[in-house]
Amino acid sequence: MSADIKTGLQLRSLIKKNGELEISLVNVPIAEPAADEVVVRVEATPINPSDLGLLVGAADMTTAKATGTGDAPVITAKVPEAAMRAMAGRLDESMPVGNEGAGVVVKTGSAEASKALLGKTVAMIGGAMYAQYRTIRASECLVLPAGITAAEGASCFVNPLTSLGMVETMRREGHKALVHTAAASNLGQMLNKICLKDGIGLVNIVRNPQQAEILRKIGAKYVVDSTSPTFMTDLTHAIAETGATLGFDAIGGGKLAGQILTCMEAAANRNAKVYSRYGSNVHKQVYIYGGLDTGPTELVRTFGMTWGLGGWLLFPFLQKIGPADAMRLRQRVVDELKTTFASHYTQVVSLQEALQPSHIAVYGKRSTGEKYLINPNKR
Amino acid sequence: MSADIKTGLQLRSLIKKNGELEISLVNVPIAEPAADEVVVRVEATPINPSDLGLLVGAADMTTAKATGTGDAPVITAKVPEAAMRAMAGRLDESMPVGNEGAGVVVKTGSAEASKALLGKTVAMIGGAMYAQYRTIRASECLVLPAGITAAEGASCFVNPLTSLGMVETMRREGHKALVHTAAASNLGQMLNKICLKDGIGLVNIVRNPQQAEILRKIGAKYVVDSTSPTFMTDLTHAIAETGATLGFDAIGGGKLAGQILTCMEAAANRNAKVYSRYGSNVHKQVYIYGGLDTGPTELVRTFGMTWGLGGWLLFPFLQKIGPADAMRLRQRVVDELKTTFASHYTQVVSLQEALQPSHIAVYGKRSTGEKYLINPNKR
Numbered sequence: 001m002s003a004d005i006k007t008g009l010q011l012r013s014l015i016k017k018n019g020e021l022e023i024s025l026v027n028v029p030i031a032e033p034a035a036d037e038v039v040v041r042v043e044a045t046p047i048n049p050s051d052l053g054l055l056v057g058a059a060d061m062t063t064a065k066a067t068g069t070g071d072a073p074v075i076t077a078k079v080p081e082a083a084m085r086a087m088a089g090r091l092d093e094s095m096p097v098g099n100e101g102a103g104v105v106v107k108t109g110s111a112e113a114s115k116a117l118l119g120k121t122v123a124m125i126g127g128a129m130y131a132q133y134r135t136i137r138a139s140e141c142l143v144l145p146a147g148i149t150a151a152e153g154a155s156c157f158v159n160p161l162t163s164l165g166m167v168e169t170m171r172r173e174g175h176k177a178l179v180h181t182a183a184a185s186n187l188g189q190m191l192n193k194i195c196l197k198d199g200i201g202l203v204n205i206v207r208n209p210q211q212a213e214i215l216r217k218i219g220a221k222y223v224v225d226s227t228s229p230t231f232m233t234d235l236t237h238a239i240a241e242t243g244a245t246l247g248f249d250a251i252g253g254g255k256l257a258g259q260i261l262t263c264m265e266a267a268a269n270r271n272a273k274v275y276s277r278y279g280s281n282v283h284k285q286v287y288i289y290g291g292l293d294t295g296p297t298e299l300v301r302t303f304g305m306t307w308g309l310g311g312w313l314l315f316p317f318l319q320k321i322g323p324a325d326a327m328r329l330r331q332r333v334v335d336e337l338k339t340t341f342a343s344h345y346t347q348v349v350s351l352q353e354a355l356q357p358s359h360i361a362v363y364g365k366r367s368t369g370e371k372y373l374i375n376p377n378k379r
Numbered sequence: 380m381s382a383d384i385k386t387g388l389q390l391r392s393l394i395k396k397n398g399e400l401e402i403s404l405v406n407v408p409i410a411e412p413a414a415d416e417v418v419v420r421v422e423a424t425p426i427n428p429s430d431l432g433l434l435v436g437a438a439d440m441t442t443a444k445a446t447g448t449g450d451a452p453v454i455t456a457k458v459p460e461a462a463m464r465a466m467a468g469r470l471d472e473s474m475p476v477g478n479e480g481a482g483v484v485v486k487t488g489s490a491e492a493s494k495a496l497l498g499k500t501v502a503m504i505g506g507a508m509y510a511q512y513r514t515i516r517a518s519e520c521l522v523l524p525a526g527i528t529a530a531e532g533a534s535c536f537v538n539p540l541t542s543l544g545m546v547e548t549m550r551r552e553g554h555k556a557l558v559h560t561a562a563a564s565n566l567g568q569m570l571n572k573i574c575l576k577d578g579i580g581l582v583n584i585v586r587n588p589q590q591a592e593i594l595r596k597i598g599a600k601y602v603v604d605s606t607s608p609t610f611m612t613d614l615t616h617a618i619a620e621t622g623a624t625l626g627f628d629a630i631g632g633g634k635l636a637g638q639i640l641t642c643m644e645a646a647a648n649r650n651a652k653v654y655s656r657y658g659s660n661v662h663k664q665v666y667i668y669g670g671l672d673t674g675p676t677e678l679v680r681t682f683g684m685t686w687g688l689g690g691w692l693l694f695p696f697l698q699k700i701g702p703a704d705a706m707r708l709r710q711r712v713v714d715e716l717k718t719t720f721a722s723h724y725t726q727v728v729s730l731q732e733a734l735q736p737s738h739i740a741v742y743g744k745r746s747t748g749e750k751y752l753i754n755p756n757k758r
Contacts, residue, residue, distance in 0.1 A: 053656050086681050089654035252680060275468035277432050278692055291680065299676040301631060301667070302465050305690035313657055313684045 006030060008132030009351055009376065013055050014094045015079060015087050021059035023075040024068065025351055026094070031135040033109040038117050038138050044154035045101030045129040046343065047354070047363050047372040049250070049290055055097045057090070058083035058294075061364045066357050073355040098129030098374075100157045102150040105141070106133075114138040121148065123156035130351065132376045142330065148337055154373060155186070155343040158314065160333040162289065163191040165317050166248050167200060168329065172321075173285065177201030179239065179247035179260050182292055183223070184211035186343055186371055187250075192220050193340040201242030203235070205256070214369070226256060232263060240267035247286040248312065253293030257286045257309060258300050265303035279304010287312035292366055345371045350378040385409060387511030388730055388755065392434050393473045394458060394466050400438035402454040403447065404730055405473070410514040412488040417496050417517050423533035424480030424508040425722065426733070426742050426751040428629070428669055434476045436469070437462035437673075440743045445736050452734040477508030477753075479536045481529040484520070485512075493517040500527065502535035509730065511755045521709065527716055533752060534565070534722040537693065539712040541668065542570040544696050545627050546579060547708065551700075552664065556580030558618065558626035558639050561671055562602070563590035565722055565750055566629075571599050572719040580621030582614070584635070593748070605635060611642060619646035626665040627691065632672030636665045636688060637679050644682035658683010666691035671745055724750045729757040 007027045014022045033039050047055075059077040068074035079087060102123040108114040122141035128134060144153040170178055180191055183204035195202040196219050203222045206212050212223045222238040224231060238244075245268075247260040261284050268280035284303060289312040299309070318326045333341050346369070353359055354374050363372045386406045393401045412418050426434075438456040447453035458466060481502040487493040501520035507513060523532040549557055559570055562583035574581040575598050582601040585591050591602045601617040603610060617623075624647075626639040640663050647659035663682060668691040678688070697705045712720050725748070732738055733753050742751045 057656075089648065089651065090656070093654065095654075258675075269468065272468065275472065275474075277436075277469070281695065288680075289684075294680075296637075297678040297680060299678070301670065301673075301676060305668075305692045306695065308687060308689035310687035310689075311684035316660065316685065 010128065010132070011097055011130035011351055011354070012094045013057065013097050014092070015057050015059070015090055017091050019079045019081065019084055021057055021075075021077045021079055023055065023355060025072055025355070028131075030133045033107060033114065033135050035109040035111045036114055036137055036139065037109045037135055038105045038114050038141065039107040040103040040122060040124060040134050040136060040141070041106045042101045042103040042129055042131060042134050042376045043150035044103065045098045045374050045376065046155045046158075046345070047374065048099060048155075048158050049292065049366050050158060051097060051099055052364065052366065053291070054095060056364060058087055061360060064357055064360060066355070071352065073352055075355050075357070075360065096128035096131065098131070099127060100125040100155065101129035101134070102144065102153040102156065103134070103377075104150065108138070111138065117141060117143065120144075121150055121153065123153040125157040130354070130374060130376065132351075142334065144337075145334065151345075151348070151373060151375075152337060152342070156333055156337065156341070159187040159190055159343065160341040161318070161329055162314050163187050163194055164329045164332065165314055166191060167194055167198065168321065168325070169287070169312070169317065170200070170246050173246065175244070175246035175285070177203070177242035177244035177246075179203040179205065179235075179244045179264075179286075181205045181226075181248070181256055181260075182207075182250040182290070183220075184214045184369070185250065189215070189218060190341055192218055197340065201244060203238040203242055203244050205235070205260075211369075226259075232259065235259070236263040236266045239263050240270055245282060245284050249286055249288045250290035251293045252288045252291040253295035253297055255298050255300065257288060257297055258303070260286050261303040261307050261309070262300070265307075276304075279306060281306055283307070285309075289313065343371065345373040347371075348373045348375055348378070350374070351376050353378075389507065389511070390476055390509035390730055390733070391473045392436065392476050393471070394436050394438070394469055396470050398458045398460065398463055400436055400454075400456045400458055402434065402734060404451055404734070407510075409512045412486060412493065412514050414488040414490045415493055415516055415518065416488045416514055417484045417493050417520065418486040419482040419501060419503060419513045419515060419520070420485045421480045421482040421508055421510055421513050421755045422529035423482065424477045424753045424755065425534045425537075425724070426753065427478060427534075427537050428671065428745050429537060430476060430478055431743065431745065432670070433474060435743060437466055440739060443736055443739060445734070450731065452731055454734050454736070454739065475507035475510065477510070478506060479504040479534065480508035480513070481523065481532040481535065482513070482756075483529065488517070490517065496520060496522065499523075500529055500532065502532040504536040509733070509753055509755065511730075521713065523716075524713065530724070530727070530752060530754075531716060531721070535712055535716065535720070538566040538569055538722065539720040540697070540708055541693050542566050542573055543708045543711065544693055545570060546573055546577065547700065547704070548666070548691070548696065549579070549625050552625065554623070554625035554664070556582070556621035556623035556625075558582040558584065558614075558623045558643075558665075559629075560584045560605075560627070560635055560639075561586075561629040561669070562599075563593045563748070564629065568594070568597060569720055571597055576719065580623060582617040582621055582623050584614070584639075590748075605638075611638065614638070615642040615645045618642050619649055624661060624663050628665055628667045629669035630672045631667045631670040632674035632676055634677050634679065636667060636676055637682070639665050640682040640686050640688070641679070644686075655683075658685060660685055662686070664688075668692065722750065724752040726750075727752045727754055727757070729753070730755050732757075
């Protein structure tokens with residue numbers, strides 16, 4: 001970073017009390033690094049579904065309008081009245097966005113550990129990554145091995161650690177196989193690679209034949225389509241074959257989480273000898289970790305009384321398992337960054353391009369197979 | 380039991396493959412007691428909501444018809460087509476009913492422990508209590524203290540241990556106060572007495588002012604009415620005051636379980652300093668332990684990601700805590716049988732009367748305040 005660069009662009013998302021979302025680029029001062037900090041020039045930062053929640057909030061993006069100029073674009077959209085209560089905590093607060101990213105260390109604090117990073121390509125997590133520069137503690141930087149680019153390392157944390165976290169949760173809670181929804185996603189593909197490598201049964205639930213094909217091509221054995229008329233039978237069969245009693249659901253709304261529990265119960269009862277009106281004594285668990293469908297979750301409780309449903313989030317999970325185990329998972333990500341944990345992007349855009357309505361229309365849909373990477377220093 | 384009595388009436392519930400429910404009284408041989416068993420003349424056995432699930436299953440009791448004779452009544456009713464799948468495990472199997480009861484030991488096996496019970500009034504759990512006689516292991520009998528009648532001891536297990544189990548679960552899972560629904564029930568009143576005695580915050584959710592009045596009369600401090608226009612505000616306020624982060628829901632269907640989680644989250648966020656779109660990091664848990672509403676559970680997920688919902692059942696819970704702790708809870712029930720754990724019945728009926736449509740219409744509604752006791756030896 002040449003000495004004369006004191007500011008950089010940062011993407012901001014603001015929801016006003018009047019129900020208007022405003023996304024814009026703001027020129028902000030680059031925070032001087034403290035002794036234990038470094039300044040990273042961000043070169044790659046993905047748009048994950050988990051980023052969209054903060055980026056667009058509860059706004060209805062079909063109402064989005066572009067204003068501002070080409071260099072300083074502004075997007076506005078309306079948040080429906082009914083959704084404003086859920087936004088109460090962030091009203092009138094201009095918020096930076098972007099969970100993870102990677103880039104080059106261009107300036108450092110005085111500590112040796114900080115200085116050692118100068119010029120290195122590092123991966124980061126911690127928010128505010130949709131920015132040209134990010135000041136961050138050196139200890140929070142993951143140095144990427146030689147030969148790994150910022151683009152290759154930009155998605156080092158969220159999807160890799162989430163998919164590893166699912167397998168780790170399975171082992172810790174005494175299950176032996178998994179069910180996963182929206183299974184053809186980047187994360188879902190990683191989960192397949194992990195399960196194939198580790199010999200774990202995985203039942204993939206997708207929503208169309210194209211997604212099924214994506215997974216079969218990478219070797220997935222159990223793929224069921226929730227839009228098929230034989231879905232419930234197919235799912236029960238795959239669950240019985242694998243012995244899956246734990247599911248991770250990215251969708252959240254609708255009937256799917258309950259259908260998974262129902263099919264787990266049906267599989268458990270296949271060999272039941274005694275009738276119990278409370279259902280089997282096999283514990284069946286589904287964790288909702290995303291909200292691709294933000295509508296209500298509907299449980300038709302035909303799965304007995306031995307079940308659980310809950311929220312699952314990466315960071316509380318990492319805290320629960322503690323730093324040693326968290327580091328073990330992180331190390332596996334680095335070791336397998338070009339294989340198991342490789343991410344594929346369909347578009348690389350600048351900050352300005354990320355605010356073009358035509359792009360928002362694509363990444364805002366959260367479609368499987370569409371994955372954006374922002375390069376905030378793209379010219 | 381005089382030597383010539385070899386048989387006794389037993390109530391049976393049968394759901395046929397053609398979708399017909401048949402409830403009848405069958406004259407069955409009284410099983411000879413093995414060395415470690417006794418025969419109990421059942422004099423009191425309650426109709427709990429948990430019994431109705433087996434007694435009427437998924438049948439639509441508005442279609443009930445009485446046939447048979449006065450001494451041998453038969454009730455038939457139709458099970459809706461859509462509900463038959465859930466009945467698959469019990470089709471064409473004539474099932475005895477009645478979880479718990481009390482009576483007098485009239486015959487014993489040869490073991491000393493069995494012989495010691497002759498003539499004693501005992502409480503029992505284990506099914507098939509809607510019968511004139513029940514052969515059971517001596518070790519499973521709870522001898523009632525002098526001065527306690529069979530009617531007073533008939534509900535020794537299900538409601539008392541369930542309400543104690545809720546408080547025990549609260550302590551074990553690190554919560555400090557409780558929310559309870561259908562709170563004016565017999566069980567709910569017991570829970571109030573326990574919480575008042577033990578100094579535990581309890582938020583009672585009821586469905587009308589009469590139920591609220593029942594609870595206020597026994598000293599309940601927090602009573603909120605789910606039919607009030609200010610329900611969500613009232614519930615949030617009561618949760619904030621008590622610090623309740625654990626709920627037990629007897630209703631199951633509808634929006635209530637989700638509303639409890641939403642109000643817990645709102646209470647947790649009252650003092651939040653930082654916005655997190657994943658919600659508070661306070662763990663909020665609701666257990667569904669009944670199904671007064673058998674319709675779908677609808678969760679409007681406005682309560683962040685740190686939450687759990689699940690089934691809760693007494694017997695798996697008792698197994699989990701182990702025999703020593705289970706015995707401690709059981710002893711407390713006996714010690715406080717005339718106070719904390721006193722049950723109140725609105726009707727005492729014979730087996731034949733229990734099969735009269737006019738009575739079924741009342742107890743089948745599972746109404747708060749209506750509680751039936753069967754005396755199978757009533758003349």
